[in-house]
Amino acid sequence: MLDIVNAFGQAKAMVTLQLQKTKTEEKVDFKAQLKSRKVEKKEEVEISREEAASFIRVPKNCSVLEGESATFDCKVVGDPAPEVTWYFNDADLSLSERCRVEVTEPGVCTLVLQETRVCDAGWYSCTVRNALGEQTMHAKLAVEPKVEQPTEPPTLSARAFLQKFVQYEMLYHRFHVTGHLPEVTQKKQPTGRCCRV
Structure with missing residues (x-):
């Protein structure tokens, strides 16, 4: 195998190798064999x-x-x-x-x-x-993967909450987006505050 x-x-x-042993004193006359084969009737040999x-x-x-x-x-x-x-x-x-x-x-x-x-x-x-x-x-x-195309425009809802630190008050907004997600960019307000759009 x-x-x-x-x-x-x-x-x-599966591999099979067959060896035939010949006698050392036996001499083969290839020319004579070729001539005799031409005269003899051709025999069909079945090849596996x-x-x-x-x-x-x-x-x-x-x-x-x-x-x-x-x-x-x-x-x-x-x-x-x-x-x-x-x-x-x-x-x-x-x-x-x-x-x-x-x-x-x-x-x-x-x-x-x-x-x-x-x-x-x-x-x-x-x-x-x-x-x-x-x-x-x-x-x-x-x-x-197939990229799904948006079927409806995005919607946005916001909720503001106030968070107090020791000396500062900060106003945060939390957004919830549904639909195909839009590109989100950040713009600076004229007041100097940043917001995300």
Whole structure:
């Protein structure tokens, strides 16, 4: 079993090496073998096409606005045909109602995450596996929060209170603002006092 890991994922595969021992005194005449093969009837040799599951194209990082759909895709190979599974925080996404996994063409697998939320941001992983091996690759989703537009003008209510110190009296105002918060600036009154607007 061969196991390779780096920052982007991991790969596992079964590897077989067959060695044949030859006799040291046996001399092979390659020219004679080539001539005899031309004369002989060609025999069809069955070649094993089994291949460990692996990625040809890995999923790439994705960035979307909150509420938009996010899409990750990859292309995989393997014989027997590999099984593809998508995960977020080690949870299988095939069970999620907002996720859809599509196979658009042979070997191309797409994960579509609908109506993204800020909490969907993070690392997604895709694992391909068959009897001969498996690979896992990771891609990051960034979700930018939607900025809400104001639906009503701000309102302002003020309450004044008097606070006495040992020798001084100071008048304070406390404000309560509702609605979309306006920009707050400070202006100096002609009397020399400061106020916030």
